[in-house]
Amino acid sequence: xxxxxxxxxxxxxxxxxxxxxxxxxxxxxxxxxxxxxxxxxxxxxxxxxxxxxxxxxxxxxxxxxxxxxxxxxxxxxxxxxxxxxxxxxxxxxxxxxxxxxxxxxxxxxxxxxxxxxx
Numbered sequence: 001x002x003x004x005x006x007x008x009x010x011x012x013x014x015x016x017x018x019x020x021x022x023x024x025x026x027x028x029x030x031x032x033x034x035x036x037x038x039x040x041x042x043x044x045x046x047x048x049x050x051x052x053x054x055x056x057x058x059x060x061x062x063x064x065x066x067x068x069x070x071x072x073x074x075x076x077x078x079x080x081x082x083x084x085x086x087x088x089x090x091x092x093x094x095x096x097x098x099x100x101x102x103x104x105x106x107x108x109x110x111x112x113x114x115x116x117x118x
Contacts, residue, residue: 006095
C-alpha cells in the first residue's frame with residue numbers, strides 16, 4: 001500500500017509565498033518520479049511541476065520561474081516552494097508519484113487547498 005500525504009496548503013495574499021510538502025510511504029521501491037498537479041473549480045486538472053528520481057525538475061508554463069520543486073530521496077519527501085503567488089494559482093494541489101515502469105502518475109494524494117486572495 002502506497003500512501004502520499006500532503007501538507008502546507010493555506011491562504012495567502014497575492015505576491016506571497018507558500019511551501020507544500022509530500023511524504024511517500026509504503027512499498028514504492030526506487031526510481032520513482034514525483035510531482036504536483038492542481039485543479040481549480042470548473043477547470044481541468046493542470047500539471048504544475050515534477051522532479052525525477054535523478055533530481056531533474058520540470059515545470060508547467062504557468063509556474064515557471066515562480067515555483068521550485070525538490071526532493072529528499074532518503075526521506076521520501078518532496079517539497080515545492082511557491083513564490084509570487086497569484087489568484088489564479090488558487091486550486092487543490094495533488095501530490096503524485098509515477099512508479100518505476102509506469103507510463104502515468106499512478107499514485108495520488110488527497111490534495112491540499114491553496115487559496116491566493118487578491
